[in-house]
Every structure is written in C-alpha cells, then in structure tokens.
Amino acid sequence: MSVDLRRAAGTAAAVAITAHLVATSLFNTPDSFNLDLRRYVGGWTVPGWRFFAPNPGVQNVHLLVRTRGGSTRTAPSDWVDVTPTIRHGFWNVLMNPKSRGPKALFDAMQQLSVMKANYSQFDWMVSSTAYELVRDAASGLVSGGDSQEFQFLLLNYFPAAPPEKRMQPILVSRWEGRFHA
Numbered sequence: 001m002s003v004d005l006r007r008a009a010g011t012a013a014a015v016a017i018t019a020h021l022v023a024t025s026l027f028n029t030p031d032s033f034n035l036d037l038r039r040y041v042g043g044w045t046v047p048g049w050r051f052f053a054p055n056p057g058v059q060n061v062h063l064l065v066r067t068r069g070g071s072t073r074t075a076p077s078d079w080v081d082v083t084p085t086i087r088h089g090f091w092n093v094l095m096n097p098k099s100r101g102p103k104a105l106f107d108a109m110q111q112l113s114v115m116k117a118n119y120s121q122f123d124w125m126v127s128s129t130a131y132e133l134v135r136d137a138a139s140g141l142v143s144g145g146d147s148q149e150f151q152f153l154l155l156n157y158f159p160a161a162p163p164e165k166r167m168q169p170i171l172v173s174r175w176e177g178r179f180h181a
C-alpha cells in the first residue's frame with residue numbers, strides 16, 4: 001500500500017471517528033438538537049445516553065422465582081434471585097453485544113414498576129407485553145427439576161435507604177405453567 005493511500009485511509013478514519021464523537025455529543029444535548037441531527041447522520045446509529053437526568057437511577061430491580069409441583073398442595077420452594085448479571089470488562093466501553101437481552105428484561109421490569117407506581121390494575125399488568133417478557137424470561141431462568149409451576153417476584157432494592165426500607169416488592173405474579181409458547 002502506498003504512503004499516500006495509507007495517509008488518505010488514516011485521514012478518513014480520523015474524520016469518521018471525529019464526526020461520530022461530535023454527533024454523539026450533539027445527540028446527548030437537550031432535545032432541540034436531536035431532531036435536527038437525525039437528518040444529517042444518514043442512517044448511522046448515534047448512541048443516546050441519559051445517565052442522570054431527568055430521573056437518576058436510585059434502585060436496582062431484582063427478579064426472583066420459586067417453583068412448586070403441579071398440585072396447589074405442594075409447598076413452594078424458596079425464592080431464588082435469577083437476575084441476569086453482565087460481566088463488565090475494559091472492552092465493553094466500545095462494544096457490548098451481550099447487554100441487549102438483560103437490558104430488554106430490565107426495561108420490561110422497569111415498565112412493570114412504573115405501572116405499579118401508577119396504580120395499574122393487576123389484570124391490566126398481567127396482560128401487558130412487559131409482563132409477558134418477564135414471565136417468559138423467568139420461565140427460562142427457572143431451575144427446578146420436575147416442578148410444574150413457577151411464580152416470579154419483582155423487587156426494588158434501594159442501596160442508599162435505611163436497612164428496613166431497602167427492599168420494596170413491585171409485583172408477585174400468578175402461578176404460571178413452566179413453559180410458554
């Protein structure tokens with residue numbers, strides 16, 4: 001490869017990275033810039049981050065499950081925390097393809113939390129897409145041998161709260177069949 005071609009490729013890469021950083025910075029300013037920016041990026045995905053505003057995260061949402069046999073007389077198992085965890089490494093800053101599944105589950109759990117905070121009726125929550133996603137994820141995370149049914153619990157955990165106020169139940173599901181189509 002000639003020196004001129006290498007120099008041109010390096011310049012093109014530097015311009016692309018600079019343009020991406022500028023677009024990302026502009027995209028994360030107040031909303032008045034966001035709509036104008038979209039017509040200039042030509043389909044390029046620009047990350048949108050909202051770390052602290054307008055509602056900073058002050059709690060962690062946990063997914064717990066328990067199982068029981070097919071009979072309602074069977075005693076349920078203890079609650080087990082099956083919240084997916086993501087290992088964070090140095091390269092996750094640049095690329096983290098394994099974060100999408102847990103992020104979708106987290107968003108669904110947050111949606112159920114918002115429904116509960118807005119006094120939604122249980123029947124309405126159970127018929128929501130968020131509930132179905134959490135139910136199906138919980139079904140896949142259940143390890144209970146030959147148990148026929150499971151139940152999940154969403155729990156908000158507030159690390160900065162006094163010990164007696166750190167855990168707040170959001171939703172206890174109905175008893176569900178083990179697998180859903």
